[in-house]
Structures are given as structure tokens and as C-alpha cells.
Amino acid sequence: MPVTSEKIMQRLLLAVAFSALSALLLIAVFILSQGLPFIFRYGFREFLFSSQWNPQAGKFGIFPMVVSTLWVTLGAMAIGAPLGVAGAVFLTEFVPRTVMRIIKPAIELLAGIPSVVYGFIGVMVLAPLIRDHLGGPGLSLLAGSIILGIMILPTIISISIDSIMAVPRSYREGSLALGATVWQTVRMVTLPAARSGIAASIILAMGRAIGETMAVIMVTGNSVKIPGSALEPVRTLTANIALEMGYATGMHRQALFATGVVLFVVIMILNFSASYVMRQRKARR
Amino acid sequence: MPVKIALNKFSVHFGPDPLLQEIDLEIQSNQILGVIGPSGSGKTTFLRALNRMNELQPGFTARGRVLLDGEDIYGRDYDAVSLRKKVGMVFAMPVPLPMSIHENITYGPKLSAGRGWKHDEAVVESSLKAAFLWDEVKDRLKTSALRLSGGQQQRLCLARTLALEPEVILLDEPCSGLDPVSTAKIEEALTILKERYTVILVTNNTKQAARVAGRTAFFLMGKLVEEGTTQQMFTAPKDKRTSDYITGRFG
Amino acid sequence: MKLDPKHTQRAAVAVLGSATLLTLTALVFIIVFVLEKGLPVLSWSFLTGAPQDMGRAGGIFPAIVGSVTLTVLAVLLAAPLGVGTAVYLTEYTRESRLTAVIRFGADCLAGIPSIIFGLFGFILFVTILKMGWSLLAGGLTLALMILPTIIRTTEEAIKAVPLSYREVSYSLGATRWQTVYKVILPNALPGILTGVMLGVGRALGETAAVIFTDGSSLRMPTSVFDSVRTMAVHFYLLAREGISAENAYGTAAALIIAVLSVNLLAYWMMNRMVAKRT
Numbered sequence: 001m002p003v004t005s006e007k008i009m010q011r012l013l014l015a016v017a018f019s020a021l022s023a024l025l026l027i028a029v030f031i032l033s034q035g036l037p038f039i040f041r042y043g044f045r046e047f048l049f050s051s052q053w054n055p056q057a058g059k060f061g062i063f064p065m066v067v068s069t070l071w072v073t074l075g076a077m078a079i080g081a082p083l084g085v086a087g088a089v090f091l092t093e094f095v096p097r098t099v100m101r102i103i104k105p106a107i108e109l110l111a112g113i114p115s116v117v118y119g120f121i122g123v124m125v126l127a128p129l130i131r132d133h134l135g136g137p138g139l140s141l142l143a144g145s146i147i148l149g150i151m152i153l154p155t156i157i158s159i160s161i162d163s164i165m166a167v168p169r170s171y172r173e174g175s176l177a178l179g180a181t182v183w184q185t186v187r188m189v190t191l192p193a194a195r196s197g198i199a200a201s202i203i204l205a206m207g208r209a210i211g212e213t214m215a216v217i218m219v220t221g222n223s224v225k226i227p228g229s230a231l232e233p234v235r236t237l238t239a240n241i242a243l244e245m246g247y248a249t250g251m252h253r254q255a256l257f258a259t260g261v262v263l264f265v266v267i268m269i270l271n272f273s274a275s276y277v278m279r280q281r282k283a284r285r
Numbered sequence: 286m287p288v289k290i291a292l293n294k295f296s297v298h299f300g301p302d303p304l305l306q307e308i309d310l311e312i313q314s315n316q317i318l319g320v321i322g323p324s325g326s327g328k329t330t331f332l333r334a335l336n337r338m339n340e341l342q343p344g345f346t347a348r349g350r351v352l353l354d355g356e357d358i359y360g361r362d363y364d365a366v367s368l369r370k371k372v373g374m375v376f377a378m379p380v381p382l383p384m385s386i387h388e389n390i391t392y393g394p395k396l397s398a399g400r401g402w403k404h405d406e407a408v409v410e411s412s413l414k415a416a417f418l419w420d421e422v423k424d425r426l427k428t429s430a431l432r433l434s435g436g437q438q439q440r441l442c443l444a445r446t447l448a449l450e451p452e453v454i455l456l457d458e459p460c461s462g463l464d465p466v467s468t469a470k471i472e473e474a475l476t477i478l479k480e481r482y483t484v485i486l487v488t489n490n491t492k493q494a495a496r497v498a499g500r501t502a503f504f505l506m507g508k509l510v511e512e513g514t515t516q517q518m519f520t521a522p523k524d525k526r527t528s529d530y531i532t533g534r535f536g
Numbered sequence: 537m538k539l540d541p542k543h544t545q546r547a548a549v550a551v552l553g554s555a556t557l558l559t560l561t562a563l564v565f566i567i568v569f570v571l572e573k574g575l576p577v578l579s580w581s582f583l584t585g586a587p588q589d590m591g592r593a594g595g596i597f598p599a600i601v602g603s604v605t606l607t608v609l610a611v612l613l614a615a616p617l618g619v620g621t622a623v624y625l626t627e628y629t630r631e632s633r634l635t636a637v638i639r640f641g642a643d644c645l646a647g648i649p650s651i652i653f654g655l656f657g658f659i660l661f662v663t664i665l666k667m668g669w670s671l672l673a674g675g676l677t678l679a680l681m682i683l684p685t686i687i688r689t690t691e692e693a694i695k696a697v698p699l700s701y702r703e704v705s706y707s708l709g710a711t712r713w714q715t716v717y718k719v720i721l722p723n724a725l726p727g728i729l730t731g732v733m734l735g736v737g738r739a740l741g742e743t744a745a746v747i748f749t750d751g752s753s754l755r756m757p758t759s760v761f762d763s764v765r766t767m768a769v770h771f772y773l774l775a776r777e778g779i780s781a782e783n784a785y786g787t788a789a790a791l792i793i794a795v796l797s798v799n800l801l802a803y804w805m806m807n808r809m810v811a812k813r814t
Binding site: 006010013018021030086109112113117124157180183184204214218238260267268271275 | 556570620637642643659711795796799
């Protein structure tokens, strides 16, 4: 009697375990099935490289959005990556361990702030600042990069701290015993050793930045054009989907799904790279 | 004395490495068999083979037969789960489950009886008494077992095994971390228990085997070198390696 | 002239320290700013009253109800699935290609942006399965979003249960499932709850996925097929439509307090679990 219930439990748990995988497959299938037909009909090159986004006239070129997403993300990485890695290094190597053990969870806690709140701050505080001191309407590419940069900081800091802490103590001690300062050790031994974990954190943060929707909608101004400067308003791929989905029909709706396909593919590639990088580190050990 | 367990050309491999090689052995009921030998000789693998605990880790393969009351426990239809209720085990490190003393003892019996099991307080009391622990804990059965001392925890583990009313009790160096007083209590318990059970005691301490065991088996590098009455093994062993180990020339 | 390494170190520390300070200031500023402007708005009537005039006045009670019910629904769906998956991966299988694939699937799921979940939920639950904009559609979508977190934290919690407990249980004649639910799960419970709490924190702050699946009705829900606004959605709409900055701050304050408390609870539980082990 217990044997059959054992077998039942085993089958049940296997079925449950497949739920995660099936969910992923299901999502991929649906998004692709809604978006791919459009891409094939409209033409991939037209879709990706045309600058004309005019749903009323049947024009669905997402190039401005692609460029904007790229610039906003790069800007966010330029702000978030150095600050994040610097913060991680400072907190692990130059601050007493007990202090770090308080600050790290505090930073992770701050990561829980909903993105709409970040966006709101961007609108109420950052955009006016940019408008008054740098010009332009305030709601801009720059505002988007700054807010996104701040949003990805906890991810980069947290994972980088973990990677730096994972470097064996013997590496550090070996270097220090040869008369190196802590900073020299960090620069020449610890950071290179933690390289893959830090790289993975940056790749993951990039994925998050590309996928962010609410905050960018609120601070980037959402105008569809290729930006000439950082002070101009832009619209990202995610914002495009979110803003127009509510009233889109027919081909318009399919175009938005196709945008989703592009996003999905890009982020999957980033995920693959991040885990590939992480696996490299494990393999080297 | 009837034969309780018989091993027939029994071998255990971990991957390609042999841990036990072609063991032929008969273990009689109602006695204590001491198993001695240096570290790495396969004593623990041998013990764990008797209640099929080895197979919980991937990579272990067994060949040959182990007969319990004439039935091969490695046979295709033999259920390992019910085997472990007949052949109980006490480990080297006392591992009380993180529950109360009472819950530790009733854990085993509740498994097979399911929800319909009525608390048989007599079982709790008798197993704790048989392990010489009852007097020390009878007033605090509901407190956490983690609060007991090392020696008490080990006796609890013995009582826990006894609560299942097994036929064979396997002990893997049960006194290795314990003080002499606790060790003495456990040895006294075993001496009484052998009247009702078959006891197999793996020990690193040859003197303990000399004290408690009726028969002794000497393992070396995965092979059973010699087995006989304790008296004969310790005074006039047939194999030179046995006498070398017992007199302390190596080990 | 060679620079004295001690000087370079001092310069490096100054740079790194300022970077860290900048980071912390920015993060703390956000919370302080919102709370400073929003806490005064949080009154009993604000929290329990119904919104009037599209939110220009009145309270946010339906939004609170919406957040709570949606989150509870998502957890009720995701927790059994997540814990079951983690149990299967750790206790019922050996590391193999299959487990690596399942784990990879769960990790990928974690990285998908919420807008795509929103699209997916919209197509599958709202449209094809005809649930309409509803708590049910939103709950199913959110459940998928928090599933990976629950799987990962449950796996860690199960792996932290000492091997010896399992050995003892098996040696007393327990089957695998009995060992799991009598010994392993009770011991892993704090870790599992931590994962659930983290999922709750994420679900509370979700906006993009919720708008497309749960909609933004201001009415009190009567069944899972009703659409209900959540605090996050309400806040977003207030802010974006420029309806009421004051109420927006209030809602944001309530939202932040809720999310931070849940996350704090999760961390506290995780620390207790670590302390008990050592």
C-alpha cells in the first residue's frame, strides 16, 4: 500500500516539476506565434530598420525604438556598472565585515522598491532638474538612463559582492604576504578572480534594464524618433508595447507582439550568456 | 543457535572500486557479533549492506546474496523499506531528529501504522528502559531531544531503533564520541538486548569487542580475514594478520 | 617617479567610497522622499475609504483589497508548484540532463521582463481562455512570475537540511515521501517561507503585467472573475494621468511600506533559519 502512494507522489512531483519548463515553453510559443507571422509578412528588415512608425498608415518600423532602447541601456550601464562594482569592492575589501553584513541586505531591500516609484521620482525630481540645468523638456533619454542606472545598482552590487567574497582567502593572503597593499591585491588578484561573476551580474543587469517598462514610460517622454542628443525624449521598445497595446488591433497589435518577440529573443540571448559566463568560472575551478 | 543472517559471496563496489570482496559469513541469532578492523577495511560498508543503506547513494552496486532468515534481501522482490524496520541501525554520531524525545521514539512506529496508530505509551517506556535512558528523561519526554547530552542522545537513538521492535540491531561505532560512563551504559544495554535480538557491533576499539561480543569478525581491506568466538580470536587467532591487528602492531 | 602604492590606495579608497556613498544616498533618498511626502496623507480614512472622482479624492481601499487578493491568489498557485518542483529536483532525481534543463527553464523564466508576461497573460488568459480582465488572469500570470524565486529558495532550504536527518529517517524504515514531508519540509519551512515572502514583495510592486491581465477597475471585487486595481496600478495611473500628486504620494508610501515590511520579514526569517543551524 505505501508503495503505490510512493509511486503516485513521484509521478505527481514529476508533473509539477515540468510546470516551470512548460510555462517557459508556453510563453515562448505564444509570443512567437503571435509575432512571427507578422515579421514574415511585413519583412524583417523593414520592421527592424525602418524609421517610420505610423500604425494608422500601416507603417511599422521600430528602428527609433531600437536605437532608443540601446542608448538608454548603454547609458544605464555606464552609470550602474562602475558605481555598482566600485560599491561592491568598497563594501567587501575596505569596510569591516559586520558593516557590510548590514548594508548588503539593506541594498537588497531597496531593490524591492517597485519600478513605478522609481519612475515617479524621476518625473517629480530628476526631470525638472535636467530641464532647469541642462535644457530640453526634462523627460529624456538622460533621465531614463539615470533612473535605470540606479535601478540596476542593487543587482550588480549584490551579485558582485557574492563573487568577490567567493574568491578564496588564500589568493588574498598570498598577495598580501608578498608586501602588496590591499588595493594592489584587489586590482591584480581579487578582481580578476571574481571577473566572471561580476560580468554575469552586469549581463543580468543589462537584461533587466532592457526589459524595464514602467519607469521608462514615466521619464523618457515617449516620443518616437531617433534621438539627436541625450536631452531629447525617446521611446523604448517596452514603452512602445505598453503604451499602444491597450488600443491596438489587427496588424498594429501583431506588430507590438513582434516587438515582444524581439525583446524576448534579446533577453534569452543575454540569459544564455550570463549562465555561460558563470559556468566558465565553475569549469575553471 | 540458528543462523539469522548468511552472506554468500557478497561483494560491494563503488563504481569500479571494490569495497567488499566475496564475503562468506554466517551470523547466529541472539548474540553480539563484534566487527573489528582498521579504518577503510570495509566494516561500515558491510554493516550498511545489511540494511541496504548503501544504495541510498548513487554509484553503489552489490553482488552475491545476503540471506535474512533464509530470504535474499537483495532479491528483486524484497522491499528495502520494510527491511529497515526489521534491521535497525544506530550511527556513529548521535543524530536526534529535531523533535521532542517522545516524537523521536514514536517516529518509526508511526510510519508504518499511519494515522490510525494509537500512542502506545508502553512502547515508549519499554524502549527507553531497554536503552537505560528512562529514568533520566521520564519527566521531560516532551522537551527537545537536542537538549540531551551526547551519551543520552546516543541512547535515545538506540531506544528509537528498539521502538520498531526489529529483529537485528546494527551499531556503527556507537561509542566513538562518548565518555566512559555513557559507553558502559550502552554496553550494558547491548548485553541484555542480545537475549532478544541479534546484535552486530562495528567498533574501532578492540577492547570493547573483547568485553561485549560473543563472536568477532576481523575485516581487512574489504576482505573478511577471520571469524570465530571472541575468546579464540583474541588468544589464538588462526591468521597472523589478526593477531598483528589485535596486539596493535598496525591499525 | 613611481607613485607610492599607499597613496594610490588612499586615492582608490576615496573614489570607491564616494561611489558607494553616492549609490546609498540615491537609494535612500528615494525612500525618504516618498515617505516624507506620502506619510502625511496616510490616514485611516485614506486607507479604508473608497476613491472618489477617479481618485482625486477619497481613499484607496479597493486598491488595497486588490493588491491583497491578487497577491494571495498568486501565492496560492505558485507555492505548491514551486515547492513541488524543488522537492522533485532535490530529492527525487540525481543531477542529470533533465534536471539541468528544468533548472535552466526556471532561471530563464526569472529573467523575462514583466511586459512580456503581461502580453502572454493577455493572450492566453484574458483572450483565449476568456477570463477577461480579472483577478484570475492576473493571479495566474503573477504566479508564473514568482515561481522561479520560490523554486530557487526552496531548493536552497532543502539542501541545507543535514544529510544525517535523511539517513536516520530511512534507517527507521521511512519511504522517500515520508522522509520529505515528515523531516525535510518541516525543517526547510523557514527558507521556503522566505522565498514566498520575496515573491509576495515582487507581486505587490508589479504593474505592467497586472494592467494587461487584471485591468484597473476601481470597484470592489466580488469574485475572481472581477477586475480589480492594485495599489501599484492605482499609483501609476494617479501619477501618469496627473490626477492627484498628493494621493499619488500617499499610495506610493503605502505601497513602499507594504513591500519593505514583507521583504524585511523575509530577511528576518532567513536570519533566524541561519542562526538555528549554527
